[in-house]
Amino acid sequence: MTPHTTNWWPGVIALGLSLLCGLAYLLLQRNKGGGAPEPLRDGKQDDLDRRAQSLIEQLKELVAEKHNLAPEQFAAEKTRLEREAAAALRARDEYRQSKIPTAGTSGTPATAPAPAPAATGFSSRNPQLVGALWGAGIVIFFGGLGYLLVSEQRPRDDGMEATGRLPPGEPAPAQPSGMEQEDQALTEAQERLRANPNDLESSSMVAHEFIRRQRAEEAERLTNQALAIDPFHVESRVHRGVLRAIRGDTEGAEAELLTLADTYPGAQEALLFLGFISMQTGSKTKALDYFERFSVEVPRNMQPPQLEAAIAQLRQEVGSRP
Known part of the structure; x- marks a missing residue:
């Protein structure tokens, strides 16, 4: 009797997958913790943007309605809108520059965002420990699964081969009849x-x-x-x-x-129906002609199984064909 050998590959694969899942979770938690906070919106900046965009849209509408205005009125209105739009864009750019701290400047903007409230709770205070616990849990789960797979393996004994034969006394499954199909x-x-x-x-x-x-x-x-x-x-x-x-x-x-x-x-299916109609009317010669034409024009694997016998019987009844 040959000694039983244990196949450790399923366990090794499961353990490797668990380690990969644990490392992926730790990296994901690290990336989440290192993200920079989203800056707060500046209301004055939004007002300047809307003012500049509104003047640009008015200028576009004025150009589109040029044919409805006198040339002097169009030129004056266009000059006014261009000046106001340029002033609004300049004011917006100056305000943006004033919000960017220059090199060597130790001061902070007047509207500095308020610090985010400190996170509370065990998981927030110890993110690395929580990630390590999750990774250890995943490793233990997949390790246990691999051990279970290895321990449940055993070779087939005599009589356990998959031969497809039914056990003695087992009734064969019933095959559906032609009508049921x-x-x-x-x-x-x-x-x-x-x-x-x-x-x-x-x-x-x-x-x-x-x-x-x-x-x-x-x-x-x-x-x-x-x-x-x-x-x-x-x-x-x-x-x-x-x-x-x-x-x-x-x-x-x-x-x-x-x-x-x-x-x-x-x-070609019409030829079969023509043969049946001719048989119903008693014209066996025409029925034989239609059936023989169908057998010539349609491949044999697409012909009804009773066609050959019907042709042979009609030939005997007609008597004029070999």
Whole structure:
């Protein structure tokens, strides 16, 4: 029996992550403590800024309304505003310069901001100790997690291999039947259609299934809604032709479906419906022609599984084909 070996890598990785998290937290707290306090706003500075900006805006408006004033009036008003704006800008700049302490000046501005109140509480008085405690807590947490991961590891014993086989006496999960799969697909398509009424693919899928289940009224309602959104949607036009045959207009439906099959490359489904309509009317020769044309124009992986058997049976019944 081989001795059990312990894999320490998960613990080492967890401990390394904990150390990194602790260092990141300490650096973050240090940066927060070293920030400079935001200076207070100066009311007089704001007044000077607003005065200068207001005069500049008045000067812009005067230039924009130049065509409404006499030349002498425009020139006089423009000169006045330019002088006042220049004086306001000069006063603003002088006040800014007076607020900046010069080299060798020991005095402070008259409006020095009041010192911020001293922070109280244990965490405020000892930020470094609090950061160290947080870092130690993170290290202990990840260290315990790594130890737990290492201690829970053990090799698979005999009989624990993941083979995918079911235990003896365990019943196999039931596989859904074909009808259940079709019902599930229909339900999902209806949910998509309810969420997005403009989903033409889901609409045509549901209408096709309704036609197959002889729910003509619901299929016609969905088909009309799809054609109202896109009058050239090929699958919906095919369904309209089939519904026309269901209502009794067999000749009109056959002409419409044949036109679609000859005109649009994506309308080969109409050939299947034409074959079914011909079988209903007793014209097995035409049904065989439509089915054979469908088998030639559509790839084999997209053909219904019963098509080949139906063609073979029709050939035997018609008797005129090998």
